[in-house]
Amino acid sequence: MVRIKDIAEKAGVSIGTVDRVLHDRGEVAEKTREKVLKIADELHYTPNLAASTLATQKKYNISAIIPKGTGDNIFWNSHKEGIENAVASLRPFSVNVKFYLFELNNEKEFTEQAQRLLNDGTDAVILAPVLKNEALEFCRKLDENSVPYVFIDTFIKGTNSLAFIGEDAYRGGRIAASLIDYGLPADKDILIVNISKNLDNTQHLNSRNQGFLSYFIDTGKNTGLKINAELHSHSAKEVDEKLDPIFRNNPGVGAIMVSSAKTYAIASYLERKKKKDIILVGYEVFDKNIRYLESGYIDFLIRQRPHEQGMKAVEKTFQFLAHNRVPEKKEYQPVDIVNRETLPLIKE
């Protein structure tokens, strides 16, 4: 392997000079510069990262402000794990993450954690801007302090985010549609269920709905009705109240798409009402949904890859901090189609 020492000898200068031109730190005569650059190129010099890591005692502190993985949101645990794994695999570089977790939909806690993060100081932040207004305010402060930030899961406009890594929710909607369209007789009706208390997370749900409907406009063979049901809670009471009349008035319903992780609540309804033959497609793979996938009430789940999102967020952040490499602005992660047969393979 070629070392800066080799370049220095060949160029007849000291290693200090070589280092200066290699890192563009100026204070070098143009002639020397060119000579060194030429030789480095000829010798195919690549820096020894272990040595430079050791010499520059740089530490990178990354902060991650994301929802807690509790209740129906354990899927946020995967983001956290992904972030941690990426940091671990970045050894021998010295990078640290500190988590600032908040309860989903708890604006107060988000704002508190954001403030704590700002007080602690950090080199960069990974941010799930699920609470739009609060996130916007926070981004403004980060901009003021020149702290770079990358979005994970959700994208919001009007900020200077370094990058975004997340699901293509629109595409996810189309995929759900294609699976239903493939399995359902063309003349049957389809029910679309949106469950969202206080309109949380609506961005994803809207995009999925749009994608879902777009499929039937431009490619699907299904000609049946597309019926909409908006629930504010996933309690059995509300589910019954909203769905019973729909099924009473539309005996042609043969499939349901639930636009969120609460798919299990609708599966439970089908179980209660003994409607096993209705196709049910929903989102996210976790215990409650898995149970119904196994028992046959859910046919397909579409899964984001939160673990990968976390990893990519760290990688991009690190590349920017360490090598000043500006990542692509938006990166959509693929989604997985999961049915009962694929389950044994995805015990991650």
Added chain:
Amino acid sequence: MVRIKDIAEKAGVSIGTVDRVLHDRGEVAEKTREKVLKIADELHYTPNLAASTLATQKKYNISAIIPKGTGDNIFWNSHKEGIENAVASLRPFSVNVKFYLFELNNEKEFTEQAQRLLNDGTDAVILAPVLKNEALEFCRKLDENSVPYVFIDTFIKGTNSLAFIGEDAYRGGRIAASLIDYGLPADKDILIVNISKNLDNTQHLNSRNQGFLSYFIDTGKNTGLKINAELHSHSAKEVDEKLDPIFRNNPGVGAIMVSSAKTYAIASYLERKKKKDIILVGYEVFDKNIRYLESGYIDFLIRQRPHEQGMKAVEKTFQFLAHNRVPEKKEYQPVDIVNRETLPLIKE
């Protein structure tokens, strides 16, 4: 961060001694040993990998002997890329791969490359043992020379392989079955097509067939016939000769499963015969198959993750070489279900 120097000071010994106990190199009084270990533990010492990488000028040379990614096997390019990417991400460690590529089914070339590899010498090898007899012979030689090796793609018994990373072909067969079962009326017949010239690659094909049939034995709702067609080539001539009579005699056939990457040859048949309504499920995502997925003649493709297989193979090999960590013996990669709607997301 705690350094061995800190431990040394606290223990009242030199850093040389600390290093000796930390690396179990003996020649240390038991009392000193215990003391150092205790302090290291209390201080939560973790070695600085950059420093140790730099100091031990160790280089790891890995050799990979896998098929060339040409013709219908471009999917072997992904293994190669995965291996290369993993090596790249292992920087700042100094690990090199050298590839020994052979044409699939060319025993002579495999043997030549294997011999070349042995002459060149290496620290470990990543091996696709698709040619069973030749691979067995090669493994024996590796054993003689105490060179560790990990299998990729295919597993063969009776060797001392360090690990195996590959597809769960049986499971892949079940997944194909579940997709057909979901979309096909229960009384329709299903055609299973195996295309294999000189019985190459039969291990995967057999496992997929077994998995496919097992699904209908224990869970599927389909009660139709399961018809088998064995082709030795995917030429239009042979496809027509074999499939025409089957369709003539079995008007109830509603779906086809092709157990290999040659799915496009059957899609082409359906296109020629204007049978767009037949469900077709097959394997591997690459240009020829993608074309028919887009035009609607193929409904689903099941995809291995060759890129990940390559990456994991390198990671395991490196962990073993560098840290003497023996990996799990067998690791199955998940497979992806791909239809037309998921295509835009998997431009890898």
Added chain:
DNA sequence: CTGAAAGCGCTTACAG
């Protein structure tokens, strides 16, 4: 059984 010293390749003040 133990310590002191040199070295891995790069970076960083500092002197000139």
Added chain:
DNA sequence: CTGAAAGCGCTTACAG
């Protein structure tokens, strides 16, 4: 504008 030297944390002979 340039060079010499010290140092990053660990490893490796070598002397005792």
